[in-house]
Amino acid sequence: RAVSPGSWFELGSCTKGARVFSLRDLDFGDSPAQACFQWGGLVGWFVFQVALLDIDICGPSIPKMMGLEGEQVHQSGSGWSPVYVEENLGVMSVGFLLSSPDDAVIWRGPKKNGLIKQFLRDVDWGEIDYLIVDTPPGTSDEHLSIVQYLSAAHIDGAVIITTPQEVSLQDVRKEINFCHKVKLPIIGVVENMSGFICPKCKNESQIFPPTTGGAEKMCQNLNVSLLGKVPLDPQIGRSCDKGQSFLSEAPESPATSSYRNIIQRIQEYCDQHPFQEEKII
Amino acid sequence: RSNLAGVRHILLVLSGKGGVGKSTIATELALSLRHSGKKVGILDVDLCGPSIPRMFRAQDNDVHQCDSGWVPVFVDQDKSISLMSIGFLLEKPDDAVVWRGPKKNALIKQFVADVAWGDLDFLIVDTPPGTSDEHISTVEALRPYKPLGAILVTTPQAVSVGDVRRELTFCKKTGLRVLGIVENMSGFVCPHCSECTNIFSKGGGEELAKHAGVPFLGCVPLDPQLSQSLEEGRDFIQEFPKSSAFPALAHITQQILDGTLQRSS
Numbered sequence: 001r002a003v004s005p006g007s008w009f010e011l012g013s014c015t016k017g018a019r020v021f022s023l024r025d026l027d028f029g030d031s032p033a034q035a036c037f038q039w040g041g042l043v044g045w046f047v048f049q050v051a052l053l054d055i056d057i058c059g060p061s062i063p064k065m066m067g068l069e070g071e072q073v074h075q076s077g078s079g080w081s082p083v084y085v086e087e088n089l090g091v092m093s094v095g096f097l098l099s100s101p102d103d104a105v106i107w108r109g110p111k112k113n114g115l116i117k118q119f120l121r122d123v124d125w126g127e128i129d130y131l132i133v134d135t136p137p138g139t140s141d142e143h144l145s146i147v148q149y150l151s152a153a154h155i156d157g158a159v160i161i162t163t164p165q166e167v168s169l170q171d172v173r174k175e176i177n178f179c180h181k182v183k184l185p186i187i188g189v190v191e192n193m194s195g196f197i198c199p200k201c202k203n204e205s206q207i208f209p210p211t212t213g214g215a216e217k218m219c220q221n222l223n224v225s226l227l228g229k230v231p232l233d234p235q236i237g238r239s240c241d242k243g244q245s246f247l248s249e250a251p252e253s254p255a256t257s258s259y260r261n262i263i264q265r266i267q268e269y270c271d272q273h274p275f276q277e278e279k280i281i
Numbered sequence: 282r283s284n285l286a287g288v289r290h291i292l293l294v295l296s297g298k299g300g301v302g303k304s305t306i307a308t309e310l311a312l313s314l315r316h317s318g319k320k321v322g323i324l325d326v327d328l329c330g331p332s333i334p335r336m337f338r339a340q341d342n343d344v345h346q347c348d349s350g351w352v353p354v355f356v357d358q359d360k361s362i363s364l365m366s367i368g369f370l371l372e373k374p375d376d377a378v379v380w381r382g383p384k385k386n387a388l389i390k391q392f393v394a395d396v397a398w399g400d401l402d403f404l405i406v407d408t409p410p411g412t413s414d415e416h417i418s419t420v421e422a423l424r425p426y427k428p429l430g431a432i433l434v435t436t437p438q439a440v441s442v443g444d445v446r447r448e449l450t451f452c453k454k455t456g457l458r459v460l461g462i463v464e465n466m467s468g469f470v471c472p473h474c475s476e477c478t479n480i481f482s483k484g485g486g487e488e489l490a491k492h493a494g495v496p497f498l499g500c501v502p503l504d505p506q507l508s509q510s511l512e513e514g515r516d517f518i519q520e521f522p523k524s525s526a527f528p529a530l531a532h533i534t535q536q537i538l539d540g541t542l543q544r545s546s
Binding site for chain 1: 297298299300304328329330332335336374375376377378379380381382383385409410411412413414416417438439440443444446447448449450451454455469471472473474476478479480481482503505508509511512513
């Protein structure tokens with residue numbers, strides 16, 4: 001993987017030439033599938049060095065989903081050390097800085113922005129291939145700040161998560177408009193909680209009905225790629241609560257194959273849109 | 282005379298995370314309160330992702346001005362439910378509201394001060410997820426009007442419950458009473474074979490309520506009829522009294538009503 005020197009150095013000890021993309025979702029922020037999606041992705045990219053940055057300052061879920069609750073961030077000469085799930089997967093979240101699970105981060109924008117900057121500048125990520133940023137719902141401080149702070153470093157693009165109903169899609173359209181506004185490329189949309197197959201009778205139910213055609217129709221209308229649909233699977237929630245990797249716990253689940261396809265499509269996107277070194281130097 | 286002087290009770294709906302059903306609970310609570318003969322307003326302070334207008338099929342309405350301020354959008358002829366949301370102020374429904382804190386705070390102050398609600402039994406405030414600008418500003422702006430308290434919505438999984446623990450701390454720190462916790466998306470009964478599957482686990486909300494010493498208001502199951510009604514902006518409480526989510530919602534509403542009786546006596 002090409003490692004290019006350049007603007008990353010402005011971010012201090014941060015990575016060189018990493019692939020950066022942000023996972024943003026609006027409505028369905030707590031969808032357990034989402035973080036599994038991430039972790040699954042990371043395991044899938046076994047040969048890569050991956051960093052996961054959680055900028056959901058008021059509701060960090062990543063530590064729990066990764067089985068890292070109670071871990072602390074250590075300080076070294078080169079900055080804060082991320083918490084490692086595996087040798088090639090480092091995580092940073094405000095969750096590691098809180099002393100109790102009851103601690104609330106009651107902060108207005110400027111303080112949140114300050115911490116995000118610190119996460120980028122002061123964390124010793126080492127050399128990484130992919131930096132995945134998990135964002136809170138919305139189009140506000142955190143989103144503007146991460147795009148702004150990473151602008152010199154080249155963000156590969158955003159993966160947008162939705163559920164099938166119009167109440168969720170209407171927010172996602174706003175998110176797509178946000179991406180256009182700040183010139184953030186869109187890798188594609190993932191439709192989560194897409195149908196549920198009863199484990200007993202194997203019949204499918206649309207718990208969150210796609211009354212306006214779901215993500216598929218929206219993607220067609222807005223000319224954005226649909227990366228895939230992930231069905232509801234009770235095992236996903238269980239894996240997240242236990243901090244286990246859903247992809248290795250349930251290799252046979254239809255949700256697993258859907259995740260794998262999505263991960264592959266993201267990788268393909270990144271490979272087809274290579275890092276343009278000349279622009280940076 | 283302040284625009285909130287005719288409002289008897291103010292309730293906030295809070296949760297730590299997105300997508301757990303705050304707007305759903307706010308909407309259904311308003312519909313059930315109307316069913317009990319109450320006049321209800323909903324103030325949607327989720328500025329980046331307003332869901333309330335669509336859930337009442339009111340998204341094409343505009344906000345008008347009158348002498349005492351902004352006129353809320355009424356969803357019916359009887360004016361029994363009135364709404365205010367940024368969704369009514371956008372030129373195009375897909376416009377993104379790309380605002381940092383200070384702008385959001387200014388609009389929230391305006392929503393609290395300038396909407397001519399008239400006389401209401403309940404004003405339900407639907408919030409975005411988190412414990413940040415919108416929440417601090419809303420609680421500060423509403424403090425002089427002594428809100429009744431907050432309803433905390435969670436889904437049953439540990440990841441969602443974890444965020445509600447932080448929300449409880451927020452309530453404690455800001456002196457907001459917790460009326461209780463609602464566990465949403467709690468189990469799904471297969472319409473084909475009646476088997477109940479706990480898609481997002483079960484019992485997390487109740488356990489947290491016990492642990493934190495706050496009332497547990499009830500479990501609302503996943504119900505496709507409920508999602509469908511919200512999509513189409515129909516009155517679920519009126520149309521689906523036999524559905525699985527109905528008794529749960531009715532029970533939650535009853536507890537809120539009982540709570541207000543206790544307070545006024």
